[in-house]
Amino acid sequence: MTVADMIIDGKWRWPEDWLNKYEFFRDIEVPNLKESREDRVKWLTKQNSLVQFSTNQVWKDLRPDWEKLAVQRKLMTQDRIMKWQTNGDFTCLLCQRGVDSHEHLFFQCEYAMKVWKNITDNSPILSGNIGMFDVIEKIAAMKTQNNLAVVVSKLVLAASVYFVWQERNLRNFKKEERSVETLCRIIKDNVRHKMMSISVKNTMKVSSIAERWNLRWSNNSLVAIED
Template sequence: MRGEVYTWIKMRVGNGVECRFWTDNWSLLGSLQDHFASTLASRQGIPPMAATLANLNRSGNWLLPRARSEAMIQVQVALTTMVLQEGIEDSYEWIVEGVASGKYKTSQVYWELKGEEAKVPWTKVVWTKRGIPKHSFLVWLVVLNRCPTRDRLLAWGLSVDSNCLLCNLEPESRDHLFFRCPFSMRVWSEVGRRCSFTSSPSWQDTINRLMALTGDRHANRLILLCWQAVIYFLWRERNQRLHSQRFQSSDMIISSLDRLIRDKILSYRSSSPSLSSSLMQRWFNTLSIPP
């Protein structure tokens, strides 16, 4: 990326003392070392690589030999438009996306290097406003199917049991583990009833319905909060069974989810009392779990 980044670092010429004639990006021609390509500087009669603009200027006149090539003519034309300013130091500035700045911004350069990418349609159902960060991160991995479910482990050549760790009835995959598994469906059905969202055994159908949510934004926020929490708790239960031999019933998970959702809704109270009140009323309207 060196050649591309070079064009973003522009030398603002003042007195010319620090501006290197050959290598700094001080003119529209860019690097003069590259501009002359394979033509040696000595053949142009130009001073060595360490020369600065100030070295080549005396009392406002440019001390350059007669042009011997088209490339040299272009350089001399560029110099005729430039006047060194005594008392003003040379300085570098960043020019990214056509905007000049005296400060380096990591984020700005990162996105420029990364380039433009199409936004995926499921962005808003993963990176939710006021969501729980660790839940959003896990859901992002699940949507991309990057979690080490047993079908993926087998595809990597590992010798593991293929059965789902939650129901032990069918091969474990992302779609089965989170939506088709009877254990998971028990959790989904109860939590979905509480947030007025009917779960589906189809992963793609569920994603499509979440992306198409319209209407009451508070109701939609509660749905997305619950959806991400269910995925997080199911994945945690799966891993606890695998690594710690700890088993919880679906009712225990539902109870833990209920407490988490309540606590999260209460956390909105200081910043948005109306939001907290609205979400809590919706969550308690269909309450069936003892407090």
């Protein structure tokens, strides 16, 4: 089906069920078509830029901000489902103890706590902080600072929240599970790769942080240490 197939006598002919579901279709302006040109699929980005359609761009615009959803307690954990569904198993899928909730998942859960402690060993600022909301307050207090330690702390928090939530969903929907060691390796690799895209000056503190992540400074950036 082409755009031309959806227009008759200069008017849209949207299927009725489409209009009932997507009322904004009624407000779309009918384009001036030229028979000599083929249809081209465009995508309007979050920045209101009209670009050539690509699945990569769509994913960038539509993917959820997991860290923000977690902070706002909007992830669909089992404790939220309990509000309208009283029957069911609402036990944490990672440790099988406690109710699956934001507070439990980040990071009171035994599984998630082991992951968090392992990851934060590489981030002195976060070491010793167990609850996600305590960590957020600590990072927020340093919002005026833009040094590597603070940036890494943010990367560690974002990656930990994302992959712990991903692990929870893998167990819930696909019945697959990964060990603490495997998830820690995935999170660390994710943080390391993002650190390698940061431009930094060579200081003793930068070198110390880089070494914790098996990186080294070279030409104003961090690179992997070869085995």
